[in-house]
Amino acid sequence: MTSSRATLIEVARHAGVSLASTSRALHGTGASPAMVERVRAAAEELGYSPDVTGRSLRMKKTFQVAFAVADIGNPVYVEMLTAIHEVLSPHGYRVVVMTTGDTAGAATDLVRSLGSGFVDALVISPLRADDALADEIRRAPVPVVVVGRSLDDGAIDSVSTDSADGIGQAVDHLVRSGRRRIGFLNGPLDTTPGRARQRGFDAAARANGFPAERTTVEVADDFTVAAGLRAARALLAPAADGSRLDAVVAANDLLAIGAVRAAREAGLTVPGDVAVTGMDDTELGRVYEPSLTSVSLGSSERGAAAARAVLARLEDGEAPAQHVVIGPRLLVRESTAAEGSSR
């Protein structure tokens, strides 16, 4: 906090050589060993450390990458962030976290703010994507990689997963374990994941020949435990003929936990009376009792892939857009055990 930092000019003077030679010596490019030694010593002595601001201005490169999500509290995004970090930091990039809130407009504003040049690239996972957002991304002055569905007819780099297929895997698993009346607990339909998962459930219901009256769906206000609990109460209420669901496919782990709680409130056991599946394979679901059968969407892998896409794009701005797809993977745990204890 006290004395001002030494600059390259001061190091140069201290070493008695030119500014240019000093810079070169410090980068090890085209300088004699003697020069390197001399400059290093001077730098050491003055406690010099290069100023990234001057460097950025000159090189037109900030060595920063932004990661933007609606809500950094969501464990899925935390996993992605960790993975992005791990890929990027060995390459000398810092990661700036940005929060968009959950409106498409806020995300669009954020992308527009890239114009101020504080990062070299952006990884964004928009909850809701519209044309305005796609437009803004196309116009962005730096590379943008979208985690979620592919945007703008494939012109933008993207990393996605097939969550519809993931829901299908969950349904198939339940059917194979002998469940017959399977309900779907979804999150908001005006979000990209909400829509994809609904599509997945509808397809699976069709494929398995569920009659419409056995296809019960509830939509929670939000992808949270509390919203899941409220919606699951309705889902698990007895039908007109007194029958009930024997399985619930939830659109994520938080909703699934809401479903487990609702089941218990109704005096039902999990997985004895009702099997429950989640999605995202969060620590929460792994640690919960019963541990949650969940569809992993490979959050870390998606984060890592997005980071690698950033690196590739930064290398070659003209390369064709890449679209990485990470396959979902069902992880079977206690919440769908065939003969459940009644814990």
Add this chain to the structure above:
Amino acid sequence: MTSSRATLIEVARHAGVSLASTSRALHGTGASPAMVERVRAAAEELGYSPDVTGRSLRMKKTFQVAFAVADIGNPVYVEMLTAIHEVLSPHGYRVVVMTTGDTAGAATDLVRSLGSGFVDALVISPLRADDALADEIRRAPVPVVVVGRSLDDGAIDSVSTDSADGIGQAVDHLVRSGRRRIGFLNGPLDTTPGRARQRGFDAAARANGFPAERTTVEVADDFTVAAGLRAARALLAPAADGSRLDAVVAANDLLAIGAVRAAREAGLTVPGDVAVTGMDDTELGRVYEPSLTSVSLGSSERGAAAARAVLARLEDGEAPAQHVVIGPRLLVRESTAAEGSSR
């Protein structure tokens, strides 16, 4: 990704006025309304957005603040990050997330890297703090606020909580609810929180007059569920005389969940046979079944306080160091209910 961005010079030319007037007009300081209008129009037309790199170099200010923690996956840090964000972003600061890993050396390196001037300040929550770290912080070229214990004899701004007192609250609560044999499940003793919590338990044991043979302590390798489960097995094993603990105070929520699982493995009910308390008041603990009685250490409040300390320090670099202490608060939930169901 296509055309290069417009610069201030281009806006100036386009508006037919000087560079300085353009800058002033855009900042609204000392420019005639006519000038402002003219410049705004030109800027608009060219799609100008100011370059932060040039601005940073000139102003010697990056408008970035770093937040450094050992492990961003920890929910406590995520809460802090969110709070820091909320306080700083209205003031125009971006937040850069950095991961230190859990060695004191890595944290020291990180603080040293502040020399490159990529942020205006740092908020750091070191898991292990030693003299080298304190030294480096004192020498840092930008303000550093420590979340955790106060360092360097109070010369460094800090935000802390009294986790020892928090452990005391948990013990008192258990004693008041009639528990008599209370064990302590701690995390590593070579961490700052581990040591503080141990101190808290020892003090509470003394204050409540626990004889040594009723004071069972186990130390887990790590602050995680898996480590907690392993250590809790030992903690809950019957004593030589066949007696068992009737309560476990855990050093955080993850360890507490490990304790609940260990209890169930041993055929014990929670809270019927064994009451369990956690610490940190995480979402995980709130949602778990049984919901966890936990000591809140005010993660959000600490984050917010740290961010405010940063702002204050940035305003006045010479003001005396401030030390904010956030009091712990016990939140009683199902895991310590007096007459527990045996869920």
Add this chain to the structure above:
DNA sequence: TTGAAAGCGCTAACAG
């Protein structure tokens, strides 16, 4: 291999 000099985009001191 080394040095001199230009200039990245911006703000602010100074003069008019």
Add this chain to the structure above:
DNA sequence: CTGTTAGCGCTTTCAA
């Protein structure tokens, strides 16, 4: 109120 000019710290031509 407006314009001219210097310069933040750095990298990189260009000449020697």
